Amino acid sequence: MFKKIFIAIITASVILAGCIGEENYENSYKGNFEALWKIVDERYCFFDIAEKEFGLDWNDIYDKYSPIADTCKNEAELFDVLGDMLGELRDGHVNLTSMYGTSFYWDWQLDYPINFSDSIQRNYLGKDFRITNGIKYTALEDSIGYAYYGSFSGGLSINNLSMMLLNLKETKGLIIDVRNNGGGLITTAEALASAFTDKKIHCGYMQHKTGPGHNDFSEPEKIYLKPSEGVIWLRPVVVLTNRGVYSAANHFVMLMKELPNVLILGDTTGGGSGMPMSSTLPNGWSIRLSACPTLDAQGNCTEFGIEPDLHVDISSHDWNNGRDTMIEAAKTIILEYYEKKEGQ
Amino acid sequence: MRKFRTIIALLSLLIPVMTKAQFAISDTIRTERIVVKSAQxxxxxxxxxxxxxxxxxxxGGGIHFSHESFRDARTGNYRWKYQILFNSRAGFNMQEGNIQLAGIVGCSWSGYHPFKIGKRLQLLAGAQIQLEGGALYNLSNGNNPVAAKLRTAIAASGMAIxxxxxxxxxxxxxYQLDIPLAGVMFAPEFGQSYYxxxxxxxxxxVSFAYPLNNPSWRHMLSLDIPLHVKHHSTTLRLSYIADLYQSNINHIRCHMYHHAITFGFVRTIFKIKRENLLKAYSPY
Structure with missing residues (x-):
């Protein structure tokens, strides 16, 4: 009896062995191409939007690049071919990283006006600006605060942010300049935005893929912006944007756009609303791609950017004279707000 | 007094063969429980x-530490054996230059009913509760570097001694074999981020786990070798542990195959009630 039970257990364990199917791609040029194509096919989250926007068909991409990958003569060539294939997605969050570098799609930024100059910015920051957690800030003429945050790649201390807002407490309004901010930590973006609301506000939705199909998505879950535990700024705020605003910075703009005391001014943002996730190829190259789409509060996809409330470009006249048209416009809006208020 | 010293000496020694020692004591004192502990x-x-x-x-490779407490106790009319097994492991693994770290800690509580077959062989059949947690950490990944592991399960467990x-x-x-039959485990959806x-x-x-989506088992093979040095004796234990975990939940496939060779020492403790000891060795 016991022998039978024991034999049954051993048999069951042997039968169960290897039940989890694993895919094995050959570490060859063809194998790596196949693996990359499949990883993107199963995990990328914007096929539907890409098809609507520019007619992308991922199966066509396979047919186009498969013969090219077959004829690669060396790894460097393969890297270029795979990078070109990923470029077809027109997504700055899709990158292939290897010893040959990192493939990037930059057209979301390079095809548009630059709308930012750090040389011109110097004319506004002067020499007495302060820096906290990577934020450069100062009080401009006419008593308007100006804060430039060029990257969210580091963390943001609530205490430091509170101290910055306290240092600008005598100003009438605040210009938050996130131009050329390519993103970083989404938590940093949220920490900054949370300083400008005293209420919990619904700011968007988030989804994720539930399976390998192109349309396998979870139900959109609401994203809320909660008030900061530090100093809350409820005076007028103008957020300056350009095409270089991407990823977590795009998320920041999406959050700020829902706040009543905030105006978005400048150019449409670069987008990049899909939270990226990574994987690897058989040869060890690393692939990053958009996996979790974020939608704004109205349910619109912001992958291709967020339009400003007021579109302003830096004029060539101002550019040549060292003036930042966007900062000037933001100052005017804040001053007009107070003039209207006083008039009432 | 001399006999008393002998008993104390026996209790403090690492005794190689527990049955022999048990008989030696049980001539005079009833042993309530024998606990065999080993760290590996x-x-x-x-x-x-x-x-x-x-x-x-x-x-790649890693290190393994385990601690086992195996006790023999009488419950009602039956002789039962209970095992508490703690396992932990850490690993450093690579794929084409990419690094992935692994850290898993687990504990299981088992109860067995023994069946003697002949003089030398004993089979034990029973049930086990498993609790395991840890993580895989991939140094190449940006937003998804971690795959956390947390699961609990009821398992069938068998042993041959x-x-x-x-x-x-x-x-x-x-030889010991543990097969999880039903449980629950942390399992994020296909593209769900920790953020x-x-x-x-x-x-x-949280997903229900059963052998079709979580076919896993653990094999443990050990050899206890008594060592005698002068008047002291101890037991060396050499073990091979194969912890073979697999899951396929929410289109995420996972396996963690872990083969460890361990060594350690066995300590046998005879638990005797104080009143029994005093009854047998009272000076009055």
Whole structure:
């Protein structure tokens, strides 16, 4: 009896062995191409939007690049071919990283006006600006605060942010300049935005893929912006944007756009609303791609950017004279707000 | 007094063959419980796959530590054996230059009913509760570097203990097999990020696990070798542990194959009630 039970257990364990199917791609040029194509096919989250926007068909991409990958003569060539294939997605969050570098799609930024100059910015920051957690800030003429945050790649201390807002407490309004901010930590973006609301506000939705199909998505879950535990700024705020605003910075703009005391001014943002996730190829190259789409509060996809409330470009006249048209416009809006208020 | 000293000496020694020692004491004092404890260290080979992190296997090595407490007790009319087994392992694995770290800690509580077959062989059949947690950490990944592991399960467990004489000592060979039958485990959805979970979007992250989606088992083979040095004796235990975990939940395939060779020492403790001891050795 016991022998039978024991034999049954051993048999069951042997039968169960290897039940989890694993895919094995050959570490060859063809194998790596196949693996990359499949990883993107199963995990990328914007096929539907890409098809609507520019007619992308991922199966066509396979047919186009498969013969090219077959004829690669060396790894460097393969890297270029795979990078070109990923470029077809027109997504700055899709990158292939290897010893040959990192493939990037930059057209979301390079095809548009630059709308930012750090040389011109110097004319506004002067020499007495302060820096906290990577934020450069100062009080401009006419008593308007100006804060430039060029990257969210580091963390943001609530205490430091509170101290910055306290240092600008005598100003009438605040210009938050996130131009050329390519993103970083989404938590940093949220920490900054949370300083400008005293209420919990619904700011968007988030989804994720539930399976390998192109349309396998979870139900959109609401994203809320909660008030900061530090100093809350409820005076007028103008957020300056350009095409270089991407990823977590795009998320920041999406959050700020829902706040009543905030105006978005400048150019449409670069987008990049899909939270990226990574994987690897058989040869060890690393692939990053958009996996979790974020939608704004109205349910619109912001992958291709967020339009400003007021579109302003830096004029060539101002550019040549060292003036930042966007900062000037933001100052005017804040001053007009107070003039209207006083008039009432 | 001399006899009393002998008993104390026996209690403090690491006794190689527990049955012999048990008889030696039970002539005069009733032993309430015998507890065999062992701590084991070792090295392991690992082969890990978690498609949440990468579609490819990471292989390498690591270290293993386990502690076992195996006790013999009488419950009602039956003799039962209970085991508490703590396992922990850490690994450093690679795939084409990419690094993935692994850290798993687990504990299991088992109860067995023994069946003696002949003089030397004993089979044990029973049930086990498993609790295991840890993580795989992929250094190449940006937003999804971690695949956390947390699961609990009820498992079937069986053991075969074979005692055989070698050089006038009793060596003990033991084989144990644990197969999880039903449980629950943390399992994020296919493309669900930990960031999203941190926002409270946690619906569906706990899945029911059973042999079809979580076919796993653990084999343990050990050999207890008594060692005698002058008047002291102890028992060395050499073990091979194969912890073979697999899951396929929410389109995320995972396996963690862990083969460890460990060594350590066995300590046998005879628990005797104070009143029984005083009854047998009272000076009055």
């Amino acid at each position: 260290f070792g090295v392991s080979l690992q082969n890990n796959l978690d498609t949440y992190l990468s579609d490819y296997k990471y292989t 074979y005692r055989f004489p070698v050089f006038k000592s009793d060596w003990i060979a033991r 999203e979970m941190s926002l409270g979007h946690i619906g569906g992250i």
